[in-house]
Amino acid sequence: SVFLVSAMTPKVVRTSKFRHVFGQPMKADQCYDDIRISQSTGDSPFCSVNPKFVAMIVEASGGGAFMVLPLSKTGRVDKATPVVCGHTAPLMDIEWCPHNDNVIASGSEDCTVMIWEIPDGGLTRPLTDPIVTLEGHSKRVSIVCWHPTALNVLASAAADNMVIIWNVGTGEAVITLDETHQDVVYSLSWNYNGSLLCTSCKDKKIRVFDPRQNKILYEKEKPHEGTRPVRAIFINDSKILTTGFSRMSERQVALWDLKHLGEPMSLQELDTSSGVLLPFYDRDTGVVYLCGKGDSSIRYFEITDEQPYIHYLSMYGSKESQKGMGYMPKRGLEVNKCEIARFYKLHERKCEPIVMTVPRKSDLFQDDLYPDTAGPDPALDAEEWFSGKNANPILLSLKGGFVSTKSRELKVTKNVLGTKVRKSPFNNESGANMAHPLQKNKINKDANLESLVSQIKELQATVEKHEKRISELEQKVEKLQL
Structure with a gap:
């Protein structure tokens, strides 16, 4: 009789406004066609988007290249479309700056990180000269990851097992974490205000550390038993989400409480596909999307404070x-x-936007779906962050849609761009490599002078070139008038 009662008890379905979220690909004319997506086998997303542009790593002879298209430039992409092609070896990762929609970072097998400025309408000719080249890694750079709240701060990880945090404005490697990881870093994730970094590593550990103190705060060995790469991202300051593989090569997703890392809060097995699962978390809605490389689906889950904490919502296939x-x-x-989300899915020869929508009848702004969200204004500058300050992102309301009001310029101090980034012999107590102020001033002054002289020479050469071009054009005009 107990069995009968329990069998007849209706199953309580958890209420959630995201239960009916559905994914839909955009129509064919809204896709980007005839693009030769890179054949490289890296585990990075190979694509980065913002409200202005979509950037994709593409096949290139003789080096690494990525294509940047204005979002509106859909349809067939001309074969002659110019690309960003300054690296001398294949590209591993690209990411748009969260504080400037025209600035993008790229990491390559040529051991460098390059920062590029894309003109508003997109490229009209191939872009070969970055505004900054960051040199400090000795092996291929596999991850670039911008700081969420501080302007011009970028973290990179490479096959030399190092994580470097750069001041992009000066081109300096300010913090070099060269003893934290015993093997290749698989993923990097900043927390909400950028005070902590979380990494997953081939040495089978995930670590949460304070990069400015070079101090590991939490560490978990073997969050997943399998040997394939693990990814880890912050859900909030006390929880992280990981994706990985079981000993039987089943793909898994797990949620961890940093203060109790013995057992996961929740661990779910998904399937036996081999692609590494890339997690994308939306803090505003609490929804995490899992996209496997080589999969044809996107699974999504809601993260809440009630068991089982990771609630399966649905799957776009x-x-x-x-x-x-x-x-x-x-x-x-x-x-x-x-x-509530939009993905840009790379196929062999095209990029297809996929829209995730909450079905609602009303045309009014849905406050509950769109709390104020991180805007493009930085909360700190690089110097403030490196000196120890923290600040949450500056939020904006999406009521009426986001409209970019001011043009943002990347402020680059050209002083050290011509010189290689040197590791400082002066180590602060925390072990992070920070240049001594006196030494820094001298380097900066010398570099400033050198830089000014070379800039003057460059300008003179440019003026001469333009004068020559103008006189040629004037001669042509005269001939045409005759």
Whole structure:
């Protein structure tokens, strides 16, 4: 009789406003066609998007290249479309700066990180000269990851097992973490205000540390038993989410409480596919999307404070597998259509936007779907962050949609751009490599002088070139008038 009662008790379905979220690919004319996506086998997303541009790593002879297209430039992409091609070896990762929609970082097998400025309408000619080249790694750079709240701060990880945190404005490697990881770093994730970094590593450990103190705060060995790469991201300051593989090569997703790392809060087995799962977390809605490289689906879950903590919502499926995936920041979404996420899925020869929507009848702004979200204004400058300050992102309301009001310029102090980044012999107590102020001043003054002289020479050469061009054009005009 107990069995009968329990069998007849209706199953309580958890209420959630995201239970009916559905994914939909955009129509064919809204895709980007005829793009030769890179054949490289790296585990990075290969794609980065923002409210202005979509950038994709593409096949290139003789080096690494990525294509940047204005979002509106859909349809067939001309074979002659110019690309960003300054690296001398294949590209591993690209990421748009969260504080300037025209600035993007790229990491390559040539051991460098390059920072590029893309003109508003997109490229009209191949871009070969970065605004900054960051040199400090000795092996291929596999991850670039911008700081969420501080302007011009970028973290990079490479096959030399090092994580470097750069001041992009001066081109300096300010913090070099060269003893934290015993093997290659698989993933890097900043927390909400950028005070902590979380990494997963081939040495089978995930670590949460304070990079400015070079201090490991939490460490977990073997969050997943399998040997394939693990990814780890912050959910909030006390929880992280990991994706990995079981000993039987089943893919898993797990949620961890940093203060009790003995057992996961929740661990779910998904399937036996071999692609590494890339997690994309939306803090505003609490929804995490898992996109596997080589999969043809996107699974999504809601993270809550009630058991089992990771609640499966649904899955977007399609016929073709994905070679990579870009994830649009919240301010780039169409709020009047109840769009809560948009992915840019890379196929062999095209990029297809996929929209995630909450079905709602009302045309009014849905406050509950769109709390104020991180905007493009930085909360700190690089110097403030490196000196120990923290600040949460500056939020903006999406009511009426996001409109970019001011043009943002990347402020680069050209003083050290011509010189190689040197590791400082002066170590502060925490072990992070920070240059001594007196030494820094001398380097800066010398570099400033050198830089000014070379800039003057460059300008003179440019003026001469332009004068020559003007006189040639004037002669042509005269001939035409005759």
